[in-house]
Amino acid sequence: EDKVVQSPLSLVVHEGDTVTLNCSYEVTNFRSLLWYKQEKKAPTFLFMLTSSGIEKKSGRLSSILDKKELFSILNITATQTGDSAIYLCAVGAGAGSYQLTFGKGTKLSVIP
Amino acid sequence: NAGVTQTPKFQVLKTGQSMTLQCAQDMNHEYMSWYRQDPGMGLRLIHYSVGAGITDQGEVPNGYNVSRSTTEDFPLRLLSAAPSQTSVYFCASSRTATNEKLFFGSGTQLSVL
Numbered sequence: 001e002d003k004v005v006q007s008p009l010s011l012v013v014h015e016g017d018t019v020t021l022n023c024s025y026e027v028t029n030f031r032s033l034l035w036y037k038q039e040k041k042a043p044t045f046l047f048m049l050t051s052s053g054i055e056k057k058s059g060r061l062s063s064i065l066d067k068k069e070l071f072s073i074l075n076i077t078a079t080q081t082g083d084s085a086i087y088l089c090a091v092g093a094g095a096g097s098y099q100l101t102f103g104k105g106t107k108l109s110v111i112p
Numbered sequence: 113n114a115g116v117t118q119t120p121k122f123q124v125l126k127t128g129q130s131m132t133l134q135c136a137q138d139m140n141h142e143y144m145s146w147y148r149q150d151p152g153m154g155l156r157l158i159h160y161s162v163g164a165g166i167t168d169q170g171e172v173p174n175g176y177n178v179s180r181s182t183t184e185d186f187p188l189r190l191l192s193a194a195p196s197q198t199s200v201y202f203c204a205s206s207r208t209a210t211n212e213k214l215f216f217g218s219g220t221q222l223s224v225l
Contacts, residue, residue: 042216102155
């Protein structure tokens with residue numbers, strides 16, 4: 001059974017802090033790892049990391065994938081209140097039709 | 113560009129009632145899927161489809177049926193609603209069955225009393 005574990009489950013920081021969110025996984029036939037941000041409604045895509053792309057950056061957000069140690073981190077620098085959300089990690093795996101397995105998410109709260 | 117459209121946004125059912133959650137996408141995506149999201153449980157896959165006429169079960173399929181008669185539509189049917197099916201349901205699609213960037217609908221909040 002594929003497993004995706006995120007930590008911490010919740011986090012409260014002050015504006016301007018830097019945060020690191022963790023995602024570890026155990027899957028068969030790994031294909032990719034994705035990060036999503038979920039505010040009040042639908043998850044929105046942030047990054048996809050694969051064997052050919054193990055580091056991504058967009059503005060204050062960045063992510064790396066360690067395929068050897070089977071984990072990924074999502075970094076957010078200079079946090080803002082608008083970063084408050086649930087951050088979801090998902091791993092795509094499978095030899096045929098893939099399935100995405102999601103972690104339980106990390107709830108980030110950024111206070112002024 | 114509407115993307116993935118789900119209806120209804122909210123629904124209250126009584127135990128034993130049946131209903132269909134609608135999902136449509138206008139991006140010509142091959143892959144469509146249904147997830148449920150419960151507090152502390154993350155997103156769990158119910159059913160998915162890799163193309164018209166092809167469906168398969170995910171992690172938590174019991175109590176749900178799906179069909180895919182067209183590329184655009186992927187309805188989720190609750191046959192006999194139970195309180196354990198109270199959840200937020202998301203439909204999601206991607207361009208192909210191997211393109212793993214999912215686009216999500218806005219969700220349906222379902223309560224079963």
